[in-house]
Amino acid sequence: MNTEETGFDAVILGGGPAGSTAATILASSGARVLVLERDHFPRFHIGESLLPATVSIFDRLGVHEQIRERFILKPGGKWLYGEKEVPGDFSRSDRLATFKDHPYSYLVERSEFDDILIKRSVAAGADVRFGCEAVDLVKEGDRVVGVQYTDEQKKRHEVRGRIVIDASGLRSFIPSRLKLRKLTEPHRMGIYAQYAARPTRDDIKEGWFIGQMFYDGWTWLLRLPEDRFSVGTVLTVDRFKRSGHSPESLLEKLVQENPLLREGMTHARKRISDVMVTGNMGNSSEQLAGEGWVAVGDAAYFIDPCYSSGVHLAMKSGAEVADLVLSQQGTLNPQLFDGYQRAMRQHEKTVHRMVDAFYVASRNTSVQKMVTTMQGGYFTRKFVTFVGGDFDRNAGYISRVRMYSKVAASLFGNDSQRAPENDPEYLWDSADISSDDQGVEDFAA
Numbered sequence: 001m002n003t004e005e006t007g008f009d010a011v012i013l014g015g016g017p018a019g020s021t022a023a024t025i026l027a028s029s030g031a032r033v034l035v036l037e038r039d040h041f042p043r044f045h046i047g048e049s050l051l052p053a054t055v056s057i058f059d060r061l062g063v064h065e066q067i068r069e070r071f072i073l074k075p076g077g078k079w080l081y082g083e084k085e086v087p088g089d090f091s092r093s094d095r096l097a098t099f100k101d102h103p104y105s106y107l108v109e110r111s112e113f114d115d116i117l118i119k120r121s122v123a124a125g126a127d128v129r130f131g132c133e134a135v136d137l138v139k140e141g142d143r144v145v146g147v148q149y150t151d152e153q154k155k156r157h158e159v160r161g162r163i164v165i166d167a168s169g170l171r172s173f174i175p176s177r178l179k180l181r182k183l184t185e186p187h188r189m190g191i192y193a194q195y196a197a198r199p200t201r202d203d204i205k206e207g208w209f210i211g212q213m214f215y216d217g218w219t220w221l222l223r224l225p226e227d228r229f230s231v232g233t234v235l236t237v238d239r240f241k242r243s244g245h246s247p248e249s250l251l252e253k254l255v256q257e258n259p260l261l262r263e264g265m266t267h268a269r270k271r272i273s274d275v276m277v278t279g280n281m282g283n284s285s286e287q288l289a290g291e292g293w294v295a296v297g298d299a300a301y302f303i304d305p306c307y308s309s310g311v312h313l314a315m316k317s318g319a320e321v322a323d324l325v326l327s328q329q330g331t332l333n334p335q336l337f338d339g340y341q342r343a344m345r346q347h348e349k350t351v352h353r354m355v356d357a358f359y360v361a362s363r364n365t366s367v368q369k370m371v372t373t374m375q376g377g378y379f380t381r382k383f384v385t386f387v388g389g390d391f392d393r394n395a396g397y398i399s400r401v402r403m404y405s406k407v408a409a410s411l412f413g414n415d416s417q418r419a420p421e422n423d424p425e426y427l428w429d430s431a432d433i434s435s436d437d438q439g440v441e442d443f444a445a
Ligand SMILES: Cc1cc2nc3c(=O)[nH]c(=O)nc-3n(C[C@H](O)[C@H](O)[C@H](O)COP(=O)(O)OP(=O)(O)OC[C@H]3O[C@@H](n4cnc5c(N)ncnc54)[C@H](O)[C@@H]3O)c2cc1C
Pocket: 013, 014, 015, 016, 017, 018, 019, 036, 037, 038, 039, 045, 046, 047, 048, 049, 050, 132, 133, 134, 135, 167, 168, 169, 170, 171, 173, 189, 190, 191, 192, 232, 278, 281, 296, 297, 298, 299, 305, 308, 309, 310, 311, 312, 314
């Protein structure tokens, strides 16, 4: 071992939004905080569409001004169901929404956004070490008391602290080591890249996130600063394999043929990044905390990003855990995180239910009709409050949406005849919401 250091209040694994939020709050209160980050910042990360419920965390961290100056204001998100739209305008939330006074969020370049957040942690007094990867847990009996990490020269070091906060994202370092991590079904994947182009639709110019459903999947298009776009798709791993495409050829084909991607950007467009893939997007951990450790953000669980919930849950969980750690002196009581785990499980369940309803709708034109006719009034207010990031409220609404979706789907069946098992073209067809097959043909043309 090259060095051994002790006496940290918190050792945080990962400097993404979850880790940096926890680090800033802890260090601002005088705690001794170490952040180990495998990469060097700024570095690319997916997850650019943010929610209004997160804005109050920006204020708390003191980074809101920088974010406002640098990124694109996002007034809402919009889903295209064939020809129809389901808009989620953040100003139309219910009166109890936590973001009622700031009904907007931002579309951000994550490399820069994450850099702003981690610099804030450094300014607050956290010791942030880039190029340092946690490689092993240090335990005393069952209690996690620290980690071993390698630096850039691959030298091994050991650090110990009162708590190890796992903010390592999808790697989910501690749950993986403790064999607590499990994949959730069905396996979906994301394929994405950045393009240089100009926006053609007014809503995209205005900063709206736009998604388009297709059978059991979706595409997204969102504007980034300097005439760039984040473009991507989420689909089942199974369907991707059956398509016979590589990630590159699939994304290029979508950009040429998917109505949203084809028409939302100028035709003079150029891919300016590699095509990137995130596989096995659903996972969770049997435990979110144990003796001497706690998981935040994606390290706790990852849910399909169709509601852009990831960064919000990452920052919210990072802040909650930091507050809990600050609430106790000395060795942390193992029960300290019981309430946190219960609340996180509730979030997980609620968002999963809405994701489930989303995919039921993607497979079923009757459900799509139901959703598009339910616009306005109670359902819109509740939907906007949910998609704005108030996931832990509106449980009644979410149960109703899910129940109506399932009832409609069981009454009318899935549009399975529209999803020929081996037809790759079907990837970018949206189930048609009109009474005939016209919409499907339009999209495939
Ligand atoms: C296709 C796709 C689209 C998405 N779209 C959105 C969206 O529009 N909006 C949204 O809010 N979310 C979106 N997400 C989710 C979002 O990317 C994540 O939820 C968010 O980044 C989680 O933040 P985090 O801090 O938990 O993890 P991360 O941001 O992943 O940060 C984890 C950090 O830990 C570091 N690390 C990993 N292992 C180690 C180790 N052993 N030692 C030290 N450091 C380590 C990594 O280098 C990384 O910097 C999307 C995700 C996908 C896959």
